[in-house]
Amino acid sequence: MGLVLKHVERTKSGSWQYRRRVPKAVAEVITKREFKRKLGESQKEALAAYPRYHAEVEREIAAAEKRIAAGLAALSPTASDREAYAEALRRRADLIAAGATEDAMANEADAIAASYPEDEYEPVGVSPVDRHTINVLRLGPERYTPPAATLSDALKLYLKERVGDILDNRPADLARRVVGAAIDALGRDPVVSSLTREDARKVRDEMLDRVKVRGRGVGGKVSPATVSRELTIIAAVVSCAKDELGLPATFVNPFSRLPVARVAKGRGVKATDKRDPLPPEVLKAVRHRVISGAGSDLALIWRLLEGTGCRIAEVTGLMVSDVDVSSEFPHIRIEGNAVRSLKTDSSRRVVPLVGDALEAAKEALKSAEGQSMLFPLYGRRRGSDAASAALMKHLRRVTDDPKHVIHSLRHNMKDRLVLAEVSSLDQNLILGHALGGVGDRVYGGEAARLRATTRAMQKAMSASA
Template identity: 40%
Template sequence: MVVKMNLKHVDELSGGRKRFRRRYPKSLVPVLGEAVFQVAMKAREGGALVSEWESLMKTYDRNVAKAERAAGVAGADDRLSPLELWREARRDAAAMLAAFKDDLTEDERRELLGDELERREADPVLYRAVVEPDAPEPKPTLLDAKNMYLQERLEGGTGRNNKNRLDRVCKRIEATLGPLNKLSLVDLTRDQARTLRDAMLSTRKADGTRLAPASVRRELDMIKAMVSLGIKEFGLQREADNPFIDLPISSKGVAPDVDSSKRDPLPKNVLLAMRDRMREKAQVPALGLIWRLLEGTGCRGAEVVGLRREDVVLDGLYPHINVAWHEDRRVKTKASIRSVPLVGDALVAAREALTLSEGEPMLFPKYARENGPDAASAALMKHLRTVTKNPRHVVYSLRHNMKDWLVLAGTSERVENRIMGHTVGGLGDRVYGGNDAKLKVAYEAMEKAIKGMP
């Protein structure tokens, strides 16, 4: 049985086949000549299905943008960069020239077609692609860099975090410096970088507080990476400099932004109340099992929600889960790939989850979909908010609980980092030593740690 993935505009056909089907805006149907964009999909499940879906969504957007430009819709040109418009026009020109059925030379065809496009007052970019086929391409812009970053750095990833952060960051750029497709990579200046930095530092969040310098640094790091990638991939090393490199951010008078200042471990009464609620009120059994595994392992939400049945190892001396990279769940870092011991109630919950998911490849098939971890987290937060209104009490707080329990049990920092999926010290710690020995030490540490649980 395949994993159920609820992707927008995807229908399931007989035999497990998938079809992408999305209606075009009614106002553009006369231009497009059809009402629906419909494609039989090759992939049927997993990361390949998500990647194909993303590609078809982009194709749909390009078709709509092209039709809007043809219909003269205001702002239609903002969807594509000048470089994308030019390359698209070159493709369209080639197709139109190939449609000639006579023995005219290419120059004669271009002259005739150019006259016709001029008479019809057609798209000037298309006209130029016909009459000036060797004209130099427009310089790549920040919009090209963004698209390249999506393709090369975020392609195939699921969940909202990085992609939504990229969209948020790009909106900040546009609010301060203007449309991305008007900002050429070769013309970016240090003054623009400083202007953007200062605007971000003065930005206020929904609660009225300013963005923390650490948050601004993270967002500027993404911009820096995006610009660097664009410069490299478009071969602009001799023409462009990245003005975001070594851009200082003053944090004078601002308290350090540390993870512990945002979240607290859940106190005993909240933990006990959530256990009762998950047992008695959770309408989705898998949700209660996810909570118990999060509490008993200290794993990140996506690490538990994305588990396959094969990742749960209950035979042998040390039952554990393998947090591993696979097409339906991309782990955060290399250090995140690890074996986490199953002890106490976490072991019981893992057994129950295997029974509940029998016949499925994923341990939690209900959430084995695009944004599944986010959906599970949101559902758990609704339950948590019924027992605590403290904004520093969140699902992620369970990782802080586990860290506290490990510290109180006297666990060494090296073993603690291995269990939690944090970077382990030196090269020897990362490379040398057998997995069985590491698992044994981690299991014994976890046994001591859970004694501190209420």
């Protein structure tokens, strides 16, 4: 039987070679017609040489695709001046890689300039990328330095370095919205190093003057607590720019520790007062409505929320592989994935399944057979919002107390754990709250922790039965 490998053929002389046409999509970057290399005289030699060269070709094609994508992004109307400059540097690097001399690069710059109409002194209507390319080819990057980073540049850097790119990335969406609001408030996209405390105060005052257009309290002003959280995001974006772009050490982040609203100590709203656990009669009535009248997925989601104390996004974003109902200690594994991120590092955990939550998990697995997401209808971008809105309709038929929300089920679980005298460590492990000392965070294996939290959950659920 002959050797069968992708892009490998036998030559007339009997040797084996790799031969692959360059994809049309990257032909403008990879200028040769094909990839071609002799792999060996024998099948054994070809098999040994193939993986390395095939991987080399794949990397070259991937790099070319990335290069083209970067060029297209730099040409888009939303591209920043720094992105246009970066594309100009890439063009210069391509010319140098092709063997261009200083004179050849100067001639290329003249050719680009000549492609535009001219007034008495210079070409007119030159695109940002071509403008930077002309200058960087003539002067070099040492003399023609990059534009100063703006707040928009800082945002893109922050999203890349600190947030990451996943499908349901609420932190990224929130950062874009908040930084966009800051730019609107200032009336310009400011250079980061030029930001002042006066700019920060102007952004803060504009934010405090906003009127809520949806959710609770529509028509009223946005709360100082919300503005404070938003300003913290802007401060993080600016700090990232300072760290990553090498801003002068003398630059002080103007959004850092910016006062929003002074509230006398002891008079603010405590976190525990913002949401209430659902009273027994409300919990029973809503549970009946959801299980008897909602869709099967919503009913199962409710039962898991009630029986685990998880956040709704943690449940709707579960993958089938995250659920274990057959081991000694059944559990669900809460990890960030392509559908949803997690609120904090401590949110990564395993949560024991006992009682009705275990039965709900088994039913969900059976219903999701052949699927990757446990709840395909809601295991998507903003799926948790859709599930929350649907469940809230049932909840509001029973209670109109603004402190009664779906998140209240976490408070119910917290109360059960407290009343069952479960240790603080086990409570935090179950609910995904920040752990205390270094010993709590670092020591102890997952199996031991799961054994302990399972017993704690069994104790809490039996006490409330």
